[in-house]
Amino acid sequence: MVRVDGTVRRPQTRASPAVHALLRHLQDQGFDGAPRYLGEDEQGREVLSYVEGDVPTAPFPAWAASDEVLVGVVDLLRRYHRAVAGFDPAGRVWGSEVPPAYRGGLVGHNDLSPDNVVLRDGRAVALIDFDLASPGSALWDLALLVRLWVPLRDPDDVPDARSGRALERLRLAADAYGLPAADRARLVQAARESHGWCYGIVRAGAERGQAGYARYWTPRAQEHDQRGRRWLAASEGALERALGTDRTGAGPEGAVRSADGRG
Known part of the structure; x- marks a missing residue:
């Protein structure tokens, strides 16, 4: 995975077509909290827009530990769930499989670790890395978020x-x-x-x-x-x-x- 000017180039997987369809749907819905899918490059890599900002990585930085940041991340997730609600996941190959009890017809991000959330000036602005996205539920996504951001440990x-x-x-x-x-x-x-x-x-x-x-x-x-x-x-x-x-x-x-x- 490399950055080229204002884009990110990543090798593709069997789930890439499903993720690209998801990203196109989010763009069509006016959701600005995810990268844009821009096609493929000459090496067959997917091309995504680069999202400016910072991601919290270990050791967890003090600026990301506030209650305000937590509320902002939750709000970003809620907005994602609203935008993705009309997306049909049927007939696509996904990168993960959520436990059956937590599949509610909504395609979840499923990987809401701090290093997959871009923040800018202390505000959560985008989710990145949709490799594990698959049919899930708002409850499952929120459970993943609180376990890692509260955190529950x-x-x-x-x-x-x-x-x-x-x-x-x-x-x-x-x-x-x-x-x-x-x-x-x-x-x-x-x-x-x-x-x-x-x-x-x-x-x-x-x-x-x-x-x-x-x-x-x-x-x-x-x-x-x-x-x-x-x-x-x-x-x-x-x-x-x-x-x-x-x-x-x-x-x-x-x-x-x-x-x-x-x-």
């Missing part, structure tokens, strides 16, 4: 200002999206399932010898995966209470200790 794995604030940032994200009660009741479980889904993609890619996945899938990354699974399982009730979907009857004080690692 052990506070010891959050070495920045977001540490210890999982409850309030999760609630903030759900409120910013306008998530209905029925989906709030499923959001935490969806986040747990998305954790396993994402790491499953990484593990499978590493086992196939894909260089990027193989470099990432180190013993340290595998420990991070297991620690995340344990924290999500232990904190499920607390996170649900933060969303107002308590199934245990426990009070808010217990929620803070469980999810935020205090006490």
Whole structure:
């Protein structure tokens, strides 16, 4: 993948035609939060417009850890969902497969890690890297977003200002999206399932010898995966209470200790 002037050139995959159709649909809908598909170059690479801005990469920068940035990313995702709602995904080959329980007819981005969101002057302006896009749902996309942006993980794995604030940032994200009660009741479980889904993609890619996945899938990354699974399982009730979907009857004080690692 290379930048050439105001474009990005990328090798194509079997899912590229589906992604190109999706990007053309977004452009037709007037959605300005994604790259434009500009065709192929003489080497057969796809040509996309280059989106100016910054993407948060590890270590997570302080400027990207604010609540305002989180709300902006959620708003960008909501706008994407509105724009993509009329797109027909049938008959196309996609780059991933969302669990059946989270397929609602809407093509999700499915890879909402911070380094796939472009920010400019502290404002989320575009989603990039649609390689894992496929039929999914708003709930699944939001679960992926909150797991990585809140983030929903052990506070010891959050070495920045977001540490210890999982409850309030999760609630903030759900409120910013306008998530209905029925989906709030499923959001935490969806986040747990998305954790396993994402790491499953990484593990499978590493086992196939894909260089990027193989470099990432180190013993340290595998420990991070297991620690995340344990924290999500232990904190499920607390996170649900933060969303107002308590199934245990426990009070808010217990929620803070469980999810935020205090006490």
